[in-house]
Amino acid sequence: MSYSVEQRAKANSLEYRLFFKNCKGQYISPFHDIPMFADEEKAIFNMVVEVPRWTNAKMEIATKDPLNPIKQDVKKGKLRFVANVFPHKGYIWNYGAVPQTWENPAHIDENTGFGGDNDPIDVCDIGSKVCERGEVIKVKILGTLALIDEGETDWKIIAINADDPEASLYNDIEDVRRLKPNYLESTVDWFRRYKVPDGKPENQFAFEAEFKNKDFAINIIKSTHEHWKALVAKKVEGGEINCMNVTVQESPFVSKAEEVESIVKATPPCGPPSPVSENVDKWYYYQKN
Numbered sequence: 001m002s003y004s005v006e007q008r009a010k011a012n013s014l015e016y017r018l019f020f021k022n023c024k025g026q027y028i029s030p031f032h033d034i035p036m037f038a039d040e041e042k043a044i045f046n047m048v049v050e051v052p053r054w055t056n057a058k059m060e061i062a063t064k065d066p067l068n069p070i071k072q073d074v075k076k077g078k079l080r081f082v083a084n085v086f087p088h089k090g091y092i093w094n095y096g097a098v099p100q101t102w103e104n105p106a107h108i109d110e111n112t113g114f115g116g117d118n119d120p121i122d123v124c125d126i127g128s129k130v131c132e133r134g135e136v137i138k139v140k141i142l143g144t145l146a147l148i149d150e151g152e153t154d155w156k157i158i159a160i161n162a163d164d165p166e167a168s169l170y171n172d173i174e175d176v177r178r179l180k181p182n183y184l185e186s187t188v189d190w191f192r193r194y195k196v197p198d199g200k201p202e203n204q205f206a207f208e209a210e211f212k213n214k215d216f217a218i219n220i221i222k223s224t225h226e227h228w229k230a231l232v233a234k235k236v237e238g239g240e241i242n243c244m245n246v247t248v249q250e251s252p253f254v255s256k257a258e259e260v261e262s263i264v265k266a267t268p269p270c271g272p273p274s275p276v277s278e279n280v281d282k283w284y285y286y287q288k289n
Contacts, residue, residue, distance in 0.1 A: 003034065005134035008069075008264065011273035012057070012079065018070040018134045019264050027260045030136075031061050031068040031120060032232055032245035032253075034099035036225050038138040043218065044162050047123045047139045049131040051095040056081040056280050059133060061097055063119060064240045066263045070134055081280045083197035088190050094125040094137075098157065101224035102231050102241075109153045112206040117152040118241070121224045124187065126176065127161030138162040143173030144217035146206035147191050155220055156191065158184075158211065172214045184211055197284045 002023045009015035020030045028034070030048045038044045050059045050070055058073040058080040065071070073080040082090060103116025125131070125139055139159035147154040160170045169179060177184055188209045192202050212220075230236045232243050232251045243253040246260055 001035075003028075003030075003136045005070075006264070007270045008267040009269070010271040012072075012276050013274045014072075014074065014079065015268050016071060017062070017065075017267050018059075019067060020069070020134065026246060026257065027067060027264055028247065029068045029245045030070070030099055030134075031063060031097075032100065032228075032243060032251075033247045034136060036098055036100040036221070038162075043141065044138050045098055045141060045159070045221065047094075047096050047125060047137050047159065048099055048120075049094050049096040049125070049133060049135040049137060051091045052133055053092065053094050053130045054090045056084070056090040058082055061120060064242055066242050066244045067260065068242060068244075081276075082194055084281070084283045085190070085193050085197060086283050086285045088186070088194075092186060092190055094127070094129075094131040094161075096123050096125070097121060098123055098221055098224075100228050101221060102228040103153060103155065103224055104227040104231070104236070105152065106236070107227060112146055112148060112153045114148060114151060114153045116224070116227070117149060117154045118239075119154075120228075121155050121157060121221055123157045123159050125159055125161050126170075126180065126183065127164035127167070129161060129164065131161075140167055140170065141214055141217050141221065142170055142176055143211045143213050144220055145187065145191070145209070145211050148204045148206060150200075153206075155224075156187075157217055157221065158187070173211045173217075174213075193286075196286065 004021045006019045008017045020028050022028050038046045059070050060073055061068050062071045097120035101121040105115040105118045140162050141159050143158045145156040160167050231238045232248050234252050244255050
């Protein structure tokens with residue numbers, strides 16, 4: 001199935017939102033209405049691209065907003081941009097999430113000893129194409145890294161765009177290590193240090209920052225899918241998470257087209273992007289711990 005996006009308000013503004021539509025032109029939630037699997041038989045998953053490679057704006061599926069559009073994260077009233085921590089420029093992969101997954105904060109992960117981060121599970125696409133924000137791509141799962149982010153389990157799935165010219169060469173995490181030397185080490189380095197310019201300590205990892213293989217990663221994704229199913233069926237308490245959707249028939253949160261359209265139309269229309277501070281392109285250097 002193909003998907004499209006509709007921008008509302010100005011990019012680089014607090015009001016900016018990127019809403020999703022299905023092939024019928026209906027507004028949908030990228031969190032709840034896009035299937036987890038693109039092809040279950042071949043173990044190909046859908047990935048919603050939130051942040052294109054080399055960019056800095058910390059975009060994310062807005063889990064607390066109706067219809068869960070993509071918006072820019074905000075801290076202390078200001079838009080968040082990820083710093084360039086030398087030698088990394090912005091995000092070093094296409095970054096996004098697997099739809100219909102949820103890292104439940106009330107569930108203590110047996111592998112890490114911490115609860116989830118309350119978001120869909122994160123994906124790093126290592127393919128050669130620089131994707132567009134809001135693009136929905138099909139990915140092959142290769143492995144995972146268990147980041148411990150401020151006391152929360154934050155799994156990072158490593159995957160490759162199934163349409164990548166070299167996708168057939170990548171079938172497990174060791175293929176990444178063999179074909180892209182130092183790429184996994186750079187990924188650990190990026191996640192370890194990306195918050196340091198904001199005055200935060202280095203992030204920690206479970207398994208001493210060892211990557212787990214494809215089968216392990218797929219099992220983690222499937223477990224977060226089970227948590228999502230309980231969330232959207234209102235079998236567990238989701239707190240502030242908004243479960244409005246248009247296709248999940250077993251969900252009490254299914255909404256009619258008129259209600260869904262009113263959500264979108266209530267946001268400002270698209271406009272020219274707002275200017276971005278030149279500090280976004282600043283480089284940060286510091287000694288590794």
